[in-house]
Amino acid sequence: MFExxxxxxxxxxxxxxxxxxxxxxxxxxxxxxxxGYTARDVAPxxxxxxxxxxxTMRASRPEHLQGSGTLRxxxxxxxxxSTMSPNGNSxxxxxxxxxxxxxxxxxxxxxTIYKTSLGVLRTSLGRR
Amino acid sequence: xxxxxxxxxxxxxxxSAQAQRxxxxxxxxxxxxxxGYHRKTATxxxxxxxxxxxxxxxxxxVNLDRTALTRIYDPGHPLADEGGYYDxxxxxxxxxxxxxxxxxxxxxxNLRMFDQARQMSSALLDLLRR
Numbered sequence: 001m002f003e004x005x006x007x008x009x010x011x012x013x014x015x016x017x018x019x020x021x022x023x024x025x026x027x028x029x030x031x032x033x034x035x036g037y038t039a040r041d042v043a044p045x046x047x048x049x050x051x052x053x054x055x056t057m058r059a060s061r062p063e064h065l066q067g068s069g070t071l072r073x074x075x076x077x078x079x080x081x082s083t084m085s086p087n088g089n090s091x092x093x094x095x096x097x098x099x100x101x102x103x104x105x106x107x108x109x110x111x112t113i114y115k116t117s118l119g120v121l122r123t124s125l126g127r128r
Numbered sequence: 129x130x131x132x133x134x135x136x137x138x139x140x141x142x143x144s145a146q147a148q149r150x151x152x153x154x155x156x157x158x159x160x161x162x163x164g165y166h167r168k169t170a171t172x173x174x175x176x177x178x179x180x181x182x183x184x185x186x187x188x189x190v191n192l193d194r195t196a197l198t199r200i201y202d203p204g205h206p207l208a209d210e211g212g213y214y215d216x217x218x219x220x221x222x223x224x225x226x227x228x229x230x231x232x233x234x235x236x237x238n239l240r241m242f243d244q245a246r247q248m249s250s251a252l253l254d255l256l257r258r
Contacts, residue, residue, distance in 0.1 A: 019131035027183030030142030
């Protein structure tokens with residue numbers, strides 16, 4: 001029962017996705033004044049998290065995540081460019097700040113899910 | 129955790145580049161009245177190591193602004209020519225102050241990212257606590 005908990009894996013993938021995206025946003029902000037720099041980003045978690053074989057969670061709806069999958073995320077150049085400054089830099093500090101808050105919330109959410117799941121496990125073991 | 133350490137060093141490189149930029153701005157402002165001084169400009173460039181874009185930023189080569197020096201009329205000045213003019217500097221204080229403000233804002237943005245990465249990694253370490 002305890003050896004392969006899917007919810008812990010999903011939470012772990014979500015946290016590491018948030019960490020990777022934080023890395024991309026840090027790159028963008030560090031290079032906010034570099035001429036010719038194109039902004040980078042990571043695809044959303046739902047698109048990068050792929051269902052693996054032998055998932056232990058039962059998906060009752062098509063939009064449910066399928067069990068113990070793997071995270072395939074990487075930093076790529078952002079496709080849609082909102083603003084382009086005269087020196088060829090496509091970083092908008094405001095957009096990056098909004099994305100940074102999204103990342104922080106996603107990371108907090110993942111860690112909360114992880115902690116709560118551990119709490120449930122502890123309770124089921126009879127400890128508090 | 130590796131992502132967090134690299135995010136921290138990325139933000140740190142951004143902060144140090146902005147600090148160097150502010151340093152050049154200070155030099156320009158300090159020399160605004162030095163005769164014959166050309167203002168210094170520097171551009172940012174992304175650090176490429178072993179053919180890979182690291183995402184870190186560094187200040188590139190420092191260049192001198194080649195716009196014409198201002199001609200100042202002061203016949204009593206030791207450097208003045210026959211017409212009473214001498215070459216001042218080509219520093220425009222308004223431009224320098226605007227540049228300094230921009231450097232400060234970008235520094236703050238980098239600092240916020242640094243702080244956020246730190247918070248996220250310490251929240252992760254808190255999982256070990258019981």
